[in-house]
Amino acid sequence: xxxxxxxxxxxxxxxxxxxxxxxxxxxxxxxxxxxxxxxxxxxxxxxxxxxxxxxxxxxxxxxxxxxxxxxxxxxxxxxxxxxxxxxxxxxxxxxxxxxxxxxxxxxxxxxxxxxxxxxxxxxxxxxxxxxxxxxxxxxxxxxxxxxxxxxxxxxxxxxxxxxxxxxxxxxxxxxxxxxxxxxxxxxxxxxxxxxxxxxxxxxxxxxxxxxxxxxxxxxxxxxxxxxxxxxxxxxxxxxxxxxxxxxxxxxxxxxxxxx
Numbered sequence: 619x620x621x622x623x624x625x626x627x628x629x630x631x632x633x634x635x636x637x638x639x640x641x642x643x644x645x646x647x648x649x650x651x652x653x654x655x656x657x658x659x660x661x662x663x664x665x666x667x668x669x670x671x672x673x674x675x676x677x678x679x680x681x682x683x684x685x686x687x688x689x690x691x692x693x694x695x696x697x698x699x700x701x702x703x704x705x706x707x708x709x710x711x712x713x714x715x716x717x718x719x720x721x722x723x724x725x726x727x728x729x730x731x732x733x734x735x736x737x738x739x740x741x742x743x744x745x746x747x748x749x750x751x752x753x754x755x756x757x758x759x760x761x762x763x764x765x766x767x768x769x770x771x772x773x774x775x776x777x778x779x780x781x782x783x784x785x786x787x788x789x790x791x792x793x794x795x796x797x798x799x800x801x802x803x804x805x806x807x808x809x810x811x812x813x814x815x816x817x818x819x820x821x822x823x824x825x826x827x828x829x830x831x832x833x834x835x836x837x838x839x840x841x842x843x844x845x846x847x848x849x850x851x852x853x854x855x856x857x858x859x860x861x862x863x864x865x866x867x868x869x870x871x872x873x874x875x876x877x
Contacts, residue, residue, distance in 0.1 A: 619686050619841070620684075620686070621686065621840065621841050621842060621843050621844060622649070622843055622845060622847075623649070623684045623685065623686035624648070624649035624650050624651045624683065624684065624685055624686065624850075624852075625641065625645075625648050625649070625650045625651070625685065625686065625687055625689060625832065626650075626651050626653070626677075626680030626681070626683065626685025626686075626687065626688045626689065627641070627650065627651070627652045627653070627680075627688075627689040627690075627691045628652070628653040628654075628655065628673075628676035628677070628679075628680060628688070628689075628690065628691060628692065628695070629652075629653075629654060629655070629691040629692040629695070629802055630655055630656070630658060630659040630660055630661040630662075630672075630692050630694065630695065630765070631654050631655065631656040631659035631660070631765065631768075631769045631803065632654050632656060632768065632769060632803070632855075632861060632862050632865050633691075633692070633765065633768060633801060633802040633803025633804070633805075633806070634652070634654070634691025634692055634802045634803075635652065635654075635691075635853075635862070635865055635866060636691075636802050636803070636805040636806060636823070636825050637689065637691035637714060637802050637824070637825050637828050637829075638650065638652050638691065639825070640825035640826050640828065640829040641689065641828070641829045641832050642851065643829070644829040644830070644832075644833055645829070645832065645833055645836075645842075646849060647842075647843050647846070647849050648836075648842075648843050648849055649843065649849050649850050649851070650849075650851050650852070651680060651683050651685060651852045651853075651854070652691075652851070652852070652853045652854070653676050653679055653680060653853075653854045653855075654853065654854065654855040654856070654857075654862055655672060655676055655856060656769055656855055656856060656857040656862075657856040657857050658672055659765055659766070659769050660694075660735060660737075660765035660766060660769075661692060661694040661695055661698075661735070661737055662694045662734075662735025662736045662737035662738060662760075662761075662765065662801070663735075663736060663737070664737065666698045666699075666737075666741075669694060669695055669698040669699050669737060670698065670699040670702050672695070673690065673695045673698075673699035673702070673703055674699075674702070674703070674706065676695075677703055677707065677711075679854075681707070681709065683852075685709070686709070686841050687709060687710040687711070687712065687832070687835060687836065687839075687841065688703070688707070688709060688710070688711045688712070689711075689712045689714075689828065689832060690703070690711065690712065690713045690714060691714060691802050691828070692714065692802055693714055693715065693716060693734060693735065693738045693800050693801050693802060693824075694735050694737035694738050694741075694801070696713035696714050696715055696743075697713075697715060697737070697738050697741035697742075697743040697744050698737060698738075698741050698743075700713040700743070701743075710835050710839060710841075712828065712831055712832055712835060714802060714824050714828050715743070715744075715747065715800075715824065716732055716734055716738065716744070716747070716798050716799075716800035716824065717798055717822045717823065717824045717827065718730075718732065718747050718748060718751065718756070718798060719747075720822060721796035721797075721798050721820075721822050722751040722754045722756075724796065724820075725754060725795055725796050726795055727793045727794065727795045728753065728754055728755060729754070729755040729756075729757065729792060729793050729794050729795065730754060730755070730756055730757070730794055730795070730796040730797070730798060731756075731757045731758075731759065731786075731789035731792075731794040731796070731797045731798065732756060732757070732758050732759065732797075732798045732800050733759050733761050733785060733786070733797065733798070733799055733800060733801070733804060734758070734759075734760070734761065734798075734799075734800025734801050735760065735761060735765065735800070735801050736760045736762075738800050738801065739758050739760060739800070755792075757788075757789050757792055757794060759785045759786075759788075759789065761781075761785060761801060761804065762781070763777075763781055764778070764781060764782075764801070764803065764804065764807065765801065765803050767781075768803045768806055768807070769803075769857075769861065770861070771860070771861040771864060773806055773807065773810075774810070778807070778810060779810060779813075779814075782807065782810055782811060782814055783814055786811065786814050786815055787814070789815075790814075790815055790816065790819070794819060795818060795819055795820065796819065796820050796821075796822060797811070797815065797819055797820070797821050797822070798822050798823075799821065799822065799823040799824075802823075802824075802825075804823065805823045805825060806865065808821060852873075852874070853866070853873045853874070854873075854874050855873065855874075859873045
């Protein structure tokens with residue numbers, strides 16, 4: 619496998635671009651391919667079997683584009699399908715999980731909130747993770763409707779503000795001091811979230827940690843791109859690319875409606 623081959627990332631839609639941005643910032647020399655399966659978003663409302671099937675389909679697409687590693691830039695896909703993907707493919711596969719560990723270890727009030735999809739919060743992997751922190755009160759909240767609004771480009775809508783208020787206010791009232799964003803779409807909501815929660819509550823997402831893990835895996839398998847040729851970034855979507863273009867903030871990228 620050539621180290622010139624691209625990194626492959628997929629998500630149920632545009633949200634995983636929050637992970638892509640962290641990876642691209644840390645590893646700007648790397649070529650990347652990002653797949654936004656927005657037609658099937660949100661994964662959080664689908665069955666585990668459906669999520670596994672879609673994750674395999676997405677992985678196959680990226681492998682056909684010569685991806686040298688796969689980053690599952692989706693919490694729901696990771697918590698429901700990462701074991702199956704790693705069993706099926708020899709290529710390194712990196713997942714993304716809610717950042718429960720740092721929040722639990724740093725919490726002074728011993729109470730943290732987790733905003734995530736139904737698929738993530740109901741997964742076996744998620745329950746395995748939270749069982750390690752029996753001394754911490756963990757308040758779980760399904761983010762009903764948030765992914766759909768983000769996919770529609772309605773990040774700053776009144777409906778979004780109302781939903782966030784209804785989800786976050788009960789957490790604040792229960793004295794959380796850390797809020798874990800358990801969906802790669804949700805970092806795009808941080809400005810609105812900060813308008814609702816007090817300043818002392820810290821927000822944690824997984825983007826930076828995933829980027830560091832990606833670099834570590836590339837180094838481990840000697841897959842870091844060594845040539846200094848200008849890197850390229852390609853994005854694929856199966857819906858209207860307008861929202862994806864907007865959320866990428868007009869990066870010099872290629873977006874194709876291809877699959």
